[in-house]
Amino acid sequence: MKHDDLLKIMGADLGISRYRNESDESFGIRTVYSASRFWIEAFCLDDGRMGADGCQPGIISRRLNLWLDRISSIYPFIGQWIRSQQHYTPFSKLLYNRLIMVGDIISENNGGTYRCSSRHTIQIGNDLQALLGVYDTTGNDTSLPISGMMLSKREQAEPRIKCDPEWWNLPREYYAWSSCSDEGINEYADPSRKSVRDCWTSKPVLPDGIGLGRRRETHKYTYFLLHSHQNTIEARIIDNYRWPSLYTHLRNIVGNPYWADVEKLDDAHSRIEAPFSLLPPETSRWLDFMTWPEKTPDDCVFRIIRTELLKTATDMLESCGIKVRNSKTCQSN
Incomplete structure (x- = not known):
């Protein structure tokens, strides 16, 4: 078998096809990325107890890295792509974290070990179910080709994924508020700016009576929802993951x-x-x-x-x- 045939065989087994004018490198990277889901599941099953205990995160990373190193020795561009990521999270951890986030692999001991979940589905759209756990890509369970790392099928039902981006509209009385000066807020988001990197100013901007502020601290920022009330600006701390959705909403308010x-x-x-x-x-x-x-x-x-x-x-x-x-x-x- 020629080395060039390996990725073609893997892609065929997974149901991955090339798009028009796709390069060999792009197709190979997509194939290895999708295949990683099934290797991670296999590692979790290979615990000596038929998957009952699962594997420690370090073992999952080591086994996945070994497989990726072997593939990269045949196709150097895969290793180059893996090393191109901009953040410090190792590639193997990035991949298994994506499976953890959707419940494909789970832990019952606070992250000590992870095991492959039993076969189940989650409705993520009006007519789309994600297939999680161990699924055979050559079987009859799946009705749609793999996309990314997701197997799926058509099924009409109410989605279980509920988005509630308007948490900032809850009644004011639900929370304790402080003044901006008491909180030491020194930067405010201007949603009319082109880029989020350049949006921070020294003066509050409150379109429609709400805004976003932050306090610079050592090695981090603390973010605040701002609210106009009786000619003053009140503030309350929000979780760090919430500020992007608020900022997106503010940009919509100002037509940006x-x-x-x-x-x-x-x-x-x-x-x-x-x-x-x-x-x-x-x-x-x-x-x-x-x-x-x-x-x-x-x-x-x-x-x-x-x-x-x-x-x-x-x-x-x-x-x-x-x-x-x-x-x-x-x-x-």
């Missing part, structure tokens, strides 16, 4: 929304360019699972997705305040 640009690659694949890092965890975990990161393993901007899952993905983006347009619209603007 974030956009997700969808480019059709062929009849079976599309590319989504969107600010994935600003999505709330309950949404980002599924979009991470159902897409292939393109430029780097932790790519938070460019993702490839199967066409069959595209509507569910764009519905998720829109529910978080991200506007969606296709590439033809982008080119005409």
